[in-house]
Amino acid sequence: MFETLRKHVNSQLEMSDEEFRLGTTFLTPKKLRKRQYLLQSGEVCKWIVFIEKGCLRLYSLDDFGAERILGFGIEGWWMTDLESFQAKKPATRNIDALEDSELLMIGPESLEKVSAAVPKWDHYLRGVLDKEYKAAITRISDFVGASAEERYIHFLNLYPDLFQRIPLHQIASYLGITPQSLSRIRKELATRK
Amino acid sequence: MFETLRKHVNSQLEMSDEEFRLGTTFLTPKKLRKRQYLLQSGEVCKWIVFIEKGCLRLYSLDDFGAERILGFGIEGWWMTDLESFQAKKPATRNIDALEDSELLMIGPESLEKVSAAVPKWDHYLRGVLDKEYKAAITRISDFVGASAEERYIHFLNLYPDLFQRIPLHQIASYLGITPQSLSRIRKELATRK
DNA sequence: TCCTTTCCTTACCATACGTTAAGCGGTTTC
């Protein structure tokens, strides 16, 4: 049940089996079917989730109901709408499953408790936020200075795993362009090779 | 020397004068002249800085030497290149002063110490990172789904203080457009009113 | 199995933004 999480923890820091086991007692498992919501705008986001298996996406809806994809997650990633989770205010964003998924969830109280009780978990979870933040800055850097084509190439290099399993029109939204533009870019890249 | 910082701390959480004083002993003051670098790409970023007074910017250079502005900071903001600071690797980004500035700096060891010694400071600094992360996601949301004109309007609403004192061509870079495009957008908005 | 929906692509035209070039008031420099 905790295989992927154990691997991810190991990749970040040293943690004994006992410390790991202790931490996992604060986690709530949950299965999500494809298309099922973990969070719908209007609800308060009550969980930070680790993806043991499957694929989620975080997105908002613009004034005309079109999806703006803010991020993806697959096994080995953490995900939440921090805005709503921390403030305990209704979310403006949505999280749903792109594939049948298995999650490990942690709520605000458990988060406090595990951070206080197991310093290693505190470090681990803080490190997760740091990495997310750095990734966000890198993505902003791309938007500020790179063309859609460059952003697509960067995405391929950074997340080859995601590219394999996420529909192209969702990747287009993530890149801030239309599916048609992405299609055009891919054609252009293919002929150039 | 710590007026702005004291105000900022107060705005985030409750902290006694003694706790505050204790924390400030870990800070190193520094003055920076306009155009002076705090960090140049190639150096390791050794500080997280609080801006008591003045204005800084964080930016990278593209292949042709053009500046891509990743962020601004004025009094009451914290700033660093987290990528370089945490990994202790040479930075790819630069930080310099847009105005004569007064900074309070904290290095990696002091950061560890103050976090361990004063729990309130640990919470405070963690909150700062959280806010930065949330702001980054909001900015990404803008890039994914909003036009340049909308991004400009959002910038005005979010950071009216910044708009007053930062040259327009730098704001243009922050928004991911050219100064000419920003000028066009401003004209369009002015005539529409 | 059929029928619907989803996903990807292509084509055509519209538009937002980039590029290049130039001008002009304000400030700094010598």
Add this chain to the structure above:
DNA sequence: GAAACCGCTTAACGTATGGTAAGGAAAGGA
């Protein structure tokens, strides 16, 4: 006080991306 620079704007034109529409392959539902 020129001269040089800087910040901002405007204009003309080029290009990347958006919008609309349509078709076809693949997947999913009944």
